[in-house]
């Protein structure tokens with residue numbers, strides 16, 4: 001195995017066309033880089049350092065990494081990619097992408113342009129947090145959005161779900177698996193779904209409609225919810241079902257299509273989008289929003305991108321080993 005490279009090294013434009021630029025170095029992007037790099041594809045991963053789970057202290061539900069901090073998880077991922085001379089990593093935001101004749105050009109925040117035959121978008125999502133005073137103080141430690149990620153740590157505790165959408169009502173019902181003491185706080189809103197309300201009542205979930213004034217607790221450990229009428233309710237954890245939007249505008253810029261219901265980038269089973277040569281993986285696309293699922297999607301996308309590159313080269317009789325200096329990239333398919 002060769003020596004690890006410096007983390008910020010990258011193939012520059014004068015080294016020619018890269019095989020793949022991966023935009024986003026979260027679990028999806030790093031996984032894709034691993035499989036592509038191992039296929040001797042020249043890969044550049046660009047990452048702006050804003051992973052979706054940055055507020056969390058411990059990642060759960062990933063076999064072998066349960067309880068690891070998200071930052072440590074990414075550090076291990078980058079360290080394991082470092083020995084591959086086919087993979088370069090840049091801490092940089094890609095601010096612009098263009099489709100050119102037979103390739104893509106990405107413009108990094110420092111103005112550098114890099115080009116590749118194919119693009120993988122692994123740019124993730126942003127969660128829209130409830131507008132409650134001092135919510136961020138508790139976010140990631142005792143205020144969460146995913147019971148599969150953080151329900152176990154609050155099992156048996158008094159839990160509040162905040163929201164008045166059907167999703168919030170379903171989340172409250174689901175959380176009964178973790179605790180028998182669940183309330184739904186609509187924060188001044190009304191749960192419009194009658195059926196959902198009936199289900200909550202039948203399953204012992206109380207609904208509190210009073211608007212929330214603030215959250216209180218020690219450090220990031222929630223102790224109580226204070227309502228605008230002055231009443232209080234002792235709670236150890238709060239869950240919510242967030243609205244979400246794409247972290248990056250690049251998919252839109254490239255002309256990708258989006259799912260109407262959840263705003264995810266539309267793609268086929270093979271991670272390909274409607275734009276030839278552009279693939280998507282992880283939370284930016286459909287599927288389970290878990291780290292292990294994002295990593296698996298990245299791996300699948302990498303596999304498919306390698307096949308697409310191989311197919312394009314085979315058509316031209318140009319399949320060559322990436323070992324040594326041989327490199328004869330074909331244009332991306334139109």
Ligand SMILES: Cc1cc2nc3c(=O)[nH]c(=O)nc-3n(C[C@H](O)[C@H](O)[C@H](O)COP(=O)(O)OP(=O)(O)OC[C@H]3O[C@@H](n4cnc5c(N)ncnc54)[C@H](O)[C@@H]3O)c2cc1C
Nearest residue numbers: 024026028048049050052053060094124149282283290291
């Ligand atoms: C508070 C919280 C806790 C969570 N806890 C868990 C848990 O315990 N277990 C679990 O399985 N899941 C958990 N999740 C879900 C998990 O965070 C996601 O499933 C996972 O991060 C998705 O990986 P990804 O690679 O698709 O996206 P991300 O991890 O969000 O990575 C996307 C990367 O792309 C980068 N990027 C975006 N745009 C650009 C651009 N233009 N140029 C360069 N880089 C760009 C971002 O900076 C980011 O680093 C949690 C989520 C939240 C919000």
